[in-house]
Amino acid sequence: GAVVSQHPSRVICKSGTSVKIECRSLDFQATTMFWYRQFPKQSLMLMATSNEGSKATYEQGVEKDKFLINHASLTLSTLTVTSAHPEDSSFYICSATLPMGGYTFGSGTRLTVV
Amino acid sequence: AQTVTQSQPEMSVQEAETVTLSCTYDTSESDYYLFWYKQPPSRQMILVIRQEAYKQQNATENRFSVNFQKAAKSFSLKISDSQLGDAAMYFCAYRSRGYGNKLVFGAGTILRVKS
Numbered sequence: 001g002a003v004v005s006q007h008p009s010r011v012i013c014k015s016g017t018s019v020k021i022e023c024r025s026l027d028f029q030a031t032t033m034f035w036y037r038q039f040p041k042q043s044l045m046l047m048a049t050s051n052e053g054s055k056a057t058y059e060q061g062v063e064k065d066k067f068l069i070n071h072a073s074l075t076l077s078t079l080t081v082t083s084a085h086p087e088d089s090s091f092y093i094c095s096a097t098l099p100m101g102g103y104t105f106g107s108g109t110r111l112t113v114v
Numbered sequence: 115a116q117t118v119t120q121s122q123p124e125m126s127v128q129e130a131e132t133v134t135l136s137c138t139y140d141t142s143e144s145d146y147y148l149f150w151y152k153q154p155p156s157r158q159m160i161l162v163i164r165q166e167a168y169k170q171q172n173a174t175e176n177r178f179s180v181n182f183q184k185a186a187k188s189f190s191l192k193i194s195d196s197q198l199g200d201a202a203m204y205f206c207a208y209r210s211r212g213y214g215n216k217l218v219f220g221a222g223t224i225l226r227v228k229s
Contacts, residue, residue, distance in 0.1 A: 032214040038157075043205060043219045051214070091157060097214050105159035 006106025023094035030096035120220035137206030
């Protein structure tokens, strides 16, 4: 089936540094990618929608300068958390729309900022 | 804007028994999709079942079935013969018709399965 590979699965970074999370579609072209944030025992909160070759659309309240999204190719989308702070610690998940409809999700990245 | 409500934060079921998870949604659209996703402790999102609003027949996938009541905007999930592996967080989700539209998730229901 269609797979989105998300890396890294876990990352610990120091406060003030930047972290990049990658989502790569392995056997299909992902024209649209969604990025979510999830706190423990809570729902997925949509952060932004990215379409290949165009600027991402951010949800209200999400800082676009802090959460940089790049979707430069049909198989790769990245989320960079810039100048990370402890409050950015969370679980981040990407999801791609499938050519035949539906969605596939990455396995998530647990970010811890110390 | 569409909203999805899951009013049961947690549910418990005995192994081999049946449990129903509730979901209601609000929309002014007539054509859309509804989903149930499972998120086990691994946190990998897994599609359980999908329903197209224009189809009156309730979707079924093995032990999982839905009760789709379009007029009432209700979309409950029934799990029959519950298994330990069914323990997870379950999310109800809505999507407008049209390629690339985002999913709107409910708050989720934690399902515990007792042996």
